[in-house]
Amino acid sequence: MSITLDQVTKHYGGVPVVNDVSLDIGDGEFFVLLGPSGSGKSTLLRAIAGLTGVDHGRIALHGRDVTHVGARKRGVGLVFQNYALFRHMTVADNIEFALRVRHVRGKVRRQRRQELLRLVALEGMDQRLPAQLSGGQQQRVAVARALAHKPEVLLLDEPFGALDAKIREELRRTIREVQRELGITTVLVTHDQDEAFAMADRIGIMNLGRLLEVGAPHDLYSRPATRFVATFLGAANLLLARRTTDGIQVAGTTIAAGDRTPAVYEHEVVAVVRPEEVEIAPARAALASNYLAGGVVDEVVFTGALEKLRVRLDEAAQTPLLAHSGADGESVELLQVTRTQHEQRGFSVAPGQSVAVGVRRVHVLPTPLSSFTACAATPQLAQELSREPLLMELAARMKTRIGTRCEPKLGVADAEGEASADFVGTTVIASQTDCAHRAEWLLRRGARDLLVLPAGAAAPQRVLIHWMGEAARSATLAVSASVLRHVPAEAVYVGIFPGQGNGGRDAPGIRELLDARSEAQAAHGLEMRTELRFGEVAEELARRLAEAPAQMLIVGVTDLARFAERFRNLLDGGQWPVLIVHRDAP
Secondary structure, eight states: OOEEEEEEEEEETTEEEEEEEEEEEOTTOEEEEEOOTTSSHHHHHHHHHTSSOOSEEEEEETTEEOTTSOGGGSOEEEEOTTOOOOTTSOHHHHHHHHHHHTTOOHHHHHHHHHHHHHHTTOTTOTTOOGGGSOHHHHHHHHHHHHHTTOOSEEEEESTTTTSOHHHHHHHHHHHHHHHHHHTOEEEEEESOHHHHHHHOSEEEEEETTEEEEEEOHHHHHHSOSSHHHHHHSSOOEEEEEEEETTEEEETTEEEEEOOSSOOSSOEEEEEEEOGGGEEEESSGGGOSSEEEEEEEEEEEEEOSSEEEEEEEEOGGGOOOBOSOBOTTSOBOOEEEEEEEHHHHHHSOOOTTOEEEEEESOOEEOOOSOOOEEEEESSHHHHHHHHTOHHHHHHHHHTTOOEEEEEOGGGGSTTOOSOOSSOOOSEEEEEOOTTHHHHHHHHHHTTOSEEEEEOTTOOOOSEEEEEEESGGGHHHHHHHHHHHHTSSOOEEEEEEEESSOOSTTOOHHHHHHHHHHHHHHHHHHOOOOEEEEEESOHHHHHHHHHTTSSSEEEEEEESOOTTHHHHHHHHHTTOSSOEEEEEOOOO
8 A cells, every 4th residue: 555544643722633544545546535624634634744743643655654754754745735836946946846955966857857847738838937837837837846756655735726617627637647647646635526526536535534434436426325425525415214114215205115135124214315316397297206295496597507406395295304404594395406408408497386306316324323303201391402502513413303202201200101102313311310210211112322411511522432232333333433423523442341351461352442443444434442441331431431521422232121220320410421322132
């Protein structure tokens, strides 16, 4: 591998701006780091270049550990957005600068300069000053200068940001051609998805300092694994749906047939429908795809080759769209639709027109956290809980809804009987007196993921992860990954074994830590630290949580025997958010 990153972390002001990033980039690969402003991508690039240190982790270039090696000795070329040319030097002198400081002979310098000017299509401009060049030409000089000393790795930090669209496209093509001709490993940082699609062999998408997904452009677009990637890589409609043995259902309508491995149990899922996969027709019978709902065209925008529509679905459909909200924060059921000119000619529409809406293709996200349901003994308490700041922040970042649920028996000691209805999404209850008993009551009646939320809880800076029973292992890691994609927090798996241990040399414990981290990486794309402790589980978890403020616990359980008794100190009036993942043992 040309570049290997292992749990690279960088803090500013105690906040991880690069959060446990691990990544392998192959020889000659063109890799793009894509993400919004403030996602940590430029900081990560500067760490690779050696322009900023790291607080944790390892960086290797071509198998050589360079974590503590200076920038000049790393063998990288770096191109910035603002060109960073020497204004008083000619093009020739700028390109040769890196060779001069390395005491390369004049003849070799001139030969290398001419090779590079040919590569970047600037032949004959050797004696011009930067002020005599256009922005695109200056950036080509910057690329040539970065390549002059034949670096093993080329790093590009948003090099097209200051250029207009036409020049940007030309320069993108030039850099891609140069990269292919030289076979140099290249990392480009950008927030422009079109740029990423046009240039990348693979794309890594960052948000909140964490590397969320890595893959080929087509795979990330057509089969994203996270809400953020689905909505960041182009427009996307997110819908709450239900996976059944018959397929994916939205508001009772099956929009995708079941596969050969039907769901073990029916449950809520998050479905992605790209705007180009939505069909509209004058009537349901005219649809060539699966019917979703009726609707009314709210907006029509002509963009040249494509027409963009926003369709308001019928209230009777009760389709829970997640990707949009109105000015007042209320959910607005507007479906994004993109149509080609051929489709426009076949069926012309105008605002206010009634249409039938169909779906050609739907992709279900693997996230186990679909929505939240605030649960309390009275509707008023449930409404108050639904307005807790941390819960609202999580729902906003996850682009999902918060429902409410009233369970009158929830507050009654030793309450018996069944729950009033099936549990949907993640159930949320307030942390208060006798909370452990209430949690057990809900878990025994069908709640699978249960968030115990203290009043006024802050967003966590660290999330502790533990599971009790192997049956809950994969589910706990999946839920943890889903939470950690939406909060700028460090992840720590805490392995706890009975007894006093043997000075940290417990072989089974170490193996479990390694296995846990390996599964988190491979199956869920989650990077986490690991630590080993000894003692009683609930006591050790409470002790670990008490060591620092702003922490959260995610714990998987399989056996509910003595649950309330064991977890009383953690849950009853607790100070920390605790997310319980319950899965029955086989």
